[in-house]
Amino acid sequence: MSEKQYILGMDIGTTSVKVCVYDPDTSEMVAKQNKDTAANIPSDQGIEGNKQDVPKIVSAVHYCVSRLPRDVLRHVKKIGVCGQMHGVVLWKNRAWEKVEKDGVVMRFEGVREQMSALYTWQDTRCKPEFLETLPKPDSHLKCYSGYGCATLLWMLKNKPEKLKNFTCSATVQDFVVAMLCNLEYPITSDQNAASWGYFNTEKNEWNLDILKSIDFPINLLPKIIKSGAIAGTLSTSWNGIPEGTPVGAAMGDLQCSIIATLENKQDAVLNISTSAQLAIVVDKINDLGCKTIEHLPYFNNTYLVVAASLNGGNVLATFVKMLQQWMIEFGFPIPQSKLWEKLIALGLDAPEGTNMKISPLLLGERHAPTAKASVENIDLSNIQLGHVFRSLCDSLIDNLHYMMPKEILLNANIKRIVGNGSGLSRNAVLQRAVEHYYSLPLEFTSGGDAAKGAAIAVLNAA
Structure with missing residues (x-):
């Protein structure tokens, strides 16, 4: 042997x-x-x-x-x-x-x-x-x-x-x-x-x-x-x-996380950990008419078309930390793991189409470095915690969709999105938002490890 x-x-x-x-x-x-x-x-x-x-x-x-x-x-x-x-x-x-x-x-x-x-x-x-x-x-x-x-x-x-x-x-x-x-x-x-x-x-x-x-x-x-x-x-x-x-x-x-994840060229890879990236592999640099995406060197002289957002799991983690801090100030310390569990359950129960609009740009974006986070359309019907968390998750995917619209994926003959990163794999509210905005199935494979x-x-x- x-x-x-x-x-x-x-x-x-x-x-x-x-x-x-x-x-x-x-x-x-x-x-x-x-x-x-x-x-x-x-x-x-x-x-x-x-x-x-x-x-x-x-x-x-x-x-x-x-x-x-x-x-x-x-x-x-x-x-x-x-x-x-x-x-x-x-x-x-x-x-x-x-x-x-x-x-x-x-x-x-x-x-x-x-x-x-x-x-x-x-x-x-x-x-x-x-x-x-x-x-x-x-x-x-x-x-x-x-x-x-x-x-x-x-x-x-x-x-x-x-x-x-x-x-x-x-x-x-x-x-x-x-x-x-x-x-x-x-x-x-x-x-x-x-x-x-x-x-x-x-x-x-x-x-x-x-x-x-x-x-x-x-x-x-x-x-x-x-x-x-x-x-x-x-x-x-x-x-x-x-x-x-x-x-x-x-x-x-x-x-490296993409080479471990990608099974064929009809896959897009969505990674949400600290930040968020959506990527597809192409043979050469093309003008896709979108200033918020970049062509990064990949392997074997090919390129990744990437929407790289500075705002991903870090924004949700900041929201959770803020809630935890508020609870501590009221004298109720709650571990973050419990907060995550509850937020995801409440977010899944929250109705679709809440009219609260969140801009999640807590860290700005490379194409908009001075942008900040903001919330619009708060009313009496949407101030429950589940509504807010769902709106925040939706807003992160909406921001990625602004950076790389689904038309780019469809024109590249992409058939599915392969999910990657703990920020996405542990959050069913985010997963649902991905399928909603991109009209493609989101699947997780055993790859993904950089x-x-x-x-x-x-x-x-x-």
Whole structure:
């Protein structure tokens, strides 16, 4: 009997790290772990900043991998990594160290003094007025607040000394790959590069001339290879995984969750977790007459047509937290799990066609960064909690439908929507809204795990 050959997949997410061991022979996960990173840290920009502590994220990676079975890990032949796109972390030499015991490397650790915080995709320090001063990218993709190049350009203007402290920059998942492979300079994929702005997907290169013209420190930019290609090899044995194991360039979490979910090109994928994305796969960039969608690099030179909303499970979670806080102030602490249970039951019982109209843009949108949430048409008939929760769920899907109307799906011959993400899978009120707005069946499959997708994506990497 031949020796098993597994792939380790990792997803460095906004709130948690997820890892799995994937068996390509059975297309199943043989082991998995996850851990909340609890990595958010205060920003000197107040609520406009959104920063995370990278050593905490690295610690969560170690926690997850170290809890996978050793007899499984020693059969790992490749490592695939994906994570939260758009964000940027800066570092200089020796930004990580290997912690040894009796000559054996136990774990990797990030060295806080040698790196910046991770400035995440949720960072809103780049106001529209600032973005308007920047040159237009040579790309079909725009550059928004929270995107790596925009954040670095903001620093160039407002904190130039900070940039001089560092020699490298990349997404946090690229940092993890650089750490595992002990790379002198980071290597990223076209998916992550496109998420930063100022990257031409057709030429597969940074807009170097444009960036040089505004004194951007281009030496900080990572080298780019295709998604699914190998960035390096494991610099030491790690929790039983052999030294020299190939590690793929880090990829986008959205693309990896979709490769794990999509069964054929007649599927659309709807992911609702922290935020919300609706996506279909196309062969080339087409003008679909809709400014709220984007074409993102996928795999094998294809593209994802995506409506990426900043408002998803985070809006519902804020609503639940608000209710919980109100109850605490009345002296009735209620666990969030109980609130969710009750809200979903009440929402399912609420009548259709309530005339309350909610705009759920609590975090604005990339195409409307200054938009806020609002409620209209409140009257005596619709102030029950179930009505309000149903209206809020409906409004999130209505917003996605505004960004990517069902006509785009129908014209692409889409036959069903495959659901993904805990924000959707646990919420029957949202599920009902999806089928109502898109007039297509919503189904859940066993896929959807971005860590699994990262493993699948490097399967055939040379």
